[in-house]
Amino acid sequence: MAPQLPYRVMRDIFERFRAHEPEPKGELEHTNAFTLLVAVLLSAQATDKGVNRATRALFEQVSTPQEMLELGEERLIEHIRTIGLYRNKAKNVMKLCCILVEEYGGEVPNSRAALQGLPGVGRKTANVVLNMWWGMPAQAVDTHIFRLANRTGIAPGKDVVAVERAIEDNVPADFARHAHHWMILHGRYICVARKPKCAVCLIEDLCPKEGVE
Structure with missing residues (x-):
C-alpha cells in the first residue's frame, strides 16, 4: 500500500485524466x-x-x-x-x-x-x-479501483470502504463526479493486475508503483 499522495500530485493526476477523457462513461448499456x-x-x-x-x-x-x-x-x-x-x-x-x-x-x-x-x-x-x-459524486470501489488506489497512493485503504472514504476525502471536489470512471477505466485497461502498462500510463511519472515488479 503506497502512502497517500499530496494534494498537488492528486490534482495533477486528475487533471491528466480529465484532459484525456473529459466525460468518461460507464460501459454497461442501459436505457433508464x-x-x-x-x-x-x-x-x-x-x-x-x-x-x-x-x-x-x-x-x-x-x-x-x-x-x-x-x-x-x-x-x-x-x-x-x-x-x-x-x-x-x-x-x-x-x-x-x-x-x-x-x-x-x-x-x-x-x-x-x-x-x-x-x-x-x-x-x-x-x-x-x-x-x-x-450524477452524484458516489465512489463505487471494485477490484480495479482498489488495486489502482493502493498501488498509486491516490486513495490507500485496507478494504473497499476505506478506499471509498479515502477517495471522498482526498480527491479534489471538482473531480469527484467522474473520479470513479477515470479510475475504473485506468485500472481496467492500463494499471492492470499483472504487468501494468506503465510505458503508456498518463501518470507514470507521478506513481510510486507500489507492489509493481
Missing part, C-alpha cells in the same frame, strides 16, 4: 435508471461486455419493473443464462421489481439507503447507479 440498476446487479462477478451481450435483447423487451414482472423469472433466465450466478441474480431481480412496484411506484429510488434495501443491491451497486444516473 431501472435497466442500469439491473445491469449493475448482473455485473457482479461478470464482465461488462458479457452483461451487455446478455441484456441487449432483454432491454429491447423490458424497460420497467412491471414489464420485468410480466416477463417472468424463467424467461429472464433465458436471457441471462451466460452470466455467472444467473439463477440467484434472476431471483433478486424479480424480488427487486416487486418492491419497486409496490413501494416506489415503479421508480428507482435515488438514495443509497433505499437502493441498498433492495435485494441483491450492495453499496457498490448503489454507488454506481447514483453516480451514473443521477
